Amino acid sequence: MQGVDTRPRQGKVQEIRGLTIRAWLPGATLGEFCSIEPSMPDYAPVPAEVVGFADELAWLAPMAKANGISAGCPVYRTSRGFSIAVGEPLLGTAIDAFGHDLDPRAPRRIGEMVLRAVHGTAPAAIERQRISEPCPLGIRAIDGLLTVGQGQRVAILGEAGAGKSSLLASMLAGAQADVIVLALIGERGREVREWLEDAMSPDTRARTVTVVATSDKSALERVKAAETATCVAEYFRDTGKHVLLMVDSVTRYARARREIGLAVGEPPTRRGFPPSLFAALPELLERAGPGVRGSITGIYTVLVEGDGEADPVAEEVTSIADGHIVLDAQLARRNRFPAIDILRSRSRLMHKVVHDQHGNAAAQVRDLMARYAQVELLIRLGEYAAGTDAQTDAAIQRHEAIESFLCQDMKTISSFSETRSRLMELIA
Numbered sequence: 001m002q003g004v005d006t007r008p009r010q011g012k013v014q015e016i017r018g019l020t021i022r023a024w025l026p027g028a029t030l031g032e033f034c035s036i037e038p039s040m041p042d043y044a045p046v047p048a049e050v051v052g053f054a055d056e057l058a059w060l061a062p063m064a065k066a067n068g069i070s071a072g073c074p075v076y077r078t079s080r081g082f083s084i085a086v087g088e089p090l091l092g093t094a095i096d097a098f099g100h101d102l103d104p105r106a107p108r109r110i111g112e113m114v115l116r117a118v119h120g121t122a123p124a125a126i127e128r129q130r131i132s133e134p135c136p137l138g139i140r141a142i143d144g145l146l147t148v149g150q151g152q153r154v155a156i157l158g159e160a161g162a163g164k165s166s167l168l169a170s171m172l173a174g175a176q177a178d179v180i181v182l183a184l185i186g187e188r189g190r191e192v193r194e195w196l197e198d199a200m201s202p203d204t205r206a207r208t209v210t211v212v213a214t215s216d217k218s219a220l221e222r223v224k225a226a227e228t229a230t231c232v233a234e235y236f237r238d239t240g241k242h243v244l245l246m247v248d249s250v251t252r253y254a255r256a257r258r259e260i261g262l263a264v265g266e267p268p269t270r271r272g273f274p275p276s277l278f279a280a281l282p283e284l285l286e287r288a289g290p291g292v293r294g295s296i297t298g299i300y301t302v303l304v305e306g307d308g309e310a311d312p313v314a315e316e317v318t319s320i321a322d323g324h325i326v327l328d329a330q331l332a333r334r335n336r337f338p339a340i341d342i343l344r345s346r347s348r349l350m351h352k353v354v355h356d357q358h359g360n361a362a363a364q365v366r367d368l369m370a371r372y373a374q375v376e377l378l379i380r381l382g383e384y385a386a387g388t389d390a391q392t393d394a395a396i397q398r399h400e401a402i403e404s405f406l407c408q409d410m411k412t413i414s415s416f417s418e419t420r421s422r423l424m425e426l427i428a
Helices: 141-147 164-174 189-198 202-206 219-238 252-264 277-284 312-320 329-331 356-381 390-397 399-406 415-428
Strands: 010-017 020-024 032-038 046-054 056-062 074-077 083-084 115-117 153-157 179-183 208-213 242-248 295-303 323-326
Touching: 020 046, 032 056, 046 219, 056 074, 056 219, 056 252, 115 219, 141 356, 141 399, 141 415, 153 164, 153 189, 164 242, 164 295, 179 219, 179 252, 179 312, 179 415, 189 208, 202 208, 208 219, 219 242, 219 252, 219 277, 219 295, 219 329, 252 277, 252 295, 252 312, 277 312, 295 312, 356 399, 356 415, 390 399
Parallel strands: 153 295, 153 323, 179 208, 179 242, 242 295
Antiparallel strands: 010 020, 010 074, 020 056, 032 046, 032 074, 046 056, 083 115
C-alpha cells in the first residue's frame, strides 16, 4: 500500500569488531534507533544507532556495553531517531544521555513532558534575533574585558591543569540565566557528585539540568550527551527563556566521534580525526545562539593538546565560535585565578553588548597590558629606564592595579555593575 513501510523491521547480528556491530538489517537508515536482543537471558537489550550501511548490511554503534551479544542475535528497527522527554520537570535533575535520572532515588517527575528529537537543527539564520544584551558571568576578567552577549558562543581553550573546569564552576555560580544546562562529557565518575553538591548552590541547582556521560561510557553515549544537552537547551530557548549551555568538554566529544568514525572505516585526517567530525562540530555549535524568542549562550571547553596552534579541534571550534578565552597554564602555576591570557582572548560581540564608555575603557586596559608585556623582560632584568616612554610608564604604574582586577577568588562573584565601576577606576 502506498505510504506504508513494508520493509522488514528485524535483522540479525553478523559480527562485532571493535566499537561497532555489523548486522544484516534491510531498510536501515542513518541515525535510526535500534534494539539488539542478547543471546543470554541475564542481559538487557542493547540500544544502538545506525552509523553506516552498505546494501542490506548496517554498522551499529551500541549505546551501552555489548555484553551478551553474539552472532545471530536479533536486531529490531524502530524507524525513528533517538528522542528524549523534555520539559520543566527536568529542572534540578541530573540525567544521562538517554534522559534517565542518575539518582534512582530521585522523586518522580511531575509535570508536562514532550518528546523531542535529540539530533535537532539550528534555527534559520534569517529568523534569529540579533545579540544586543550582555550575559553577566560574575567573572571580572570576562565581564569587564571579554564581555559575553546573550546568545553568544564562546570557546574556553587551555591545556590540562589550566583551570577550565574551575572557571566553569565559577561561571555556574555567577550566571544570571533563566536556565542552565551543564553537560559533563568524559568526566571522572568521582567528579560528578562534586559538581552537583559543591559547585551549585540550592538556587542554582533548582534551575539547572545536568547531563552526564562519564569516561567509562560508550563512545556513542558520550556523543549523545552533548546532543542531549543541546536538545534540552533548545526546548527551554523555544519557550522564550535565556539558557546558558556549558559543555565540558568538546574535546572528549570529538574523541568519541573519532572512535566511532575510525571504527566504521572513515579515513583518518589530522591527529586521526575523521572528516565527519568537521561536519559535526558546526552542526552542534550552530544549534546554540539566539532563536526566534529565547537564546542559548554556549560555553564550550577545549583541551588543547601540545601546540595549540596545530590542534584541529581547537582550531575548528575557535573558527565557529563568537569568541574564545585562552587559559595560560603558567598563570595557573603562579596561582592566579582565573588564568586568562587577556591578550590572546577575544569576544567578537563585546562591542555590540556594552556601552561605548565600557568598550573604550576595556580597550585602554588591553593597550596598557600589551605595553607592559613588551617591556616585562627588561623590567625583570633592571634594564628599563623610567621616562623612556610616557605610555609605557603608565602601563608599569597601573600593572599591579590591573592584576588585582584580573585576580578573583573562585568563590567570589562580582556583579556586572561592580565590575564596570572597577574597570573605570583603572583608567581614571
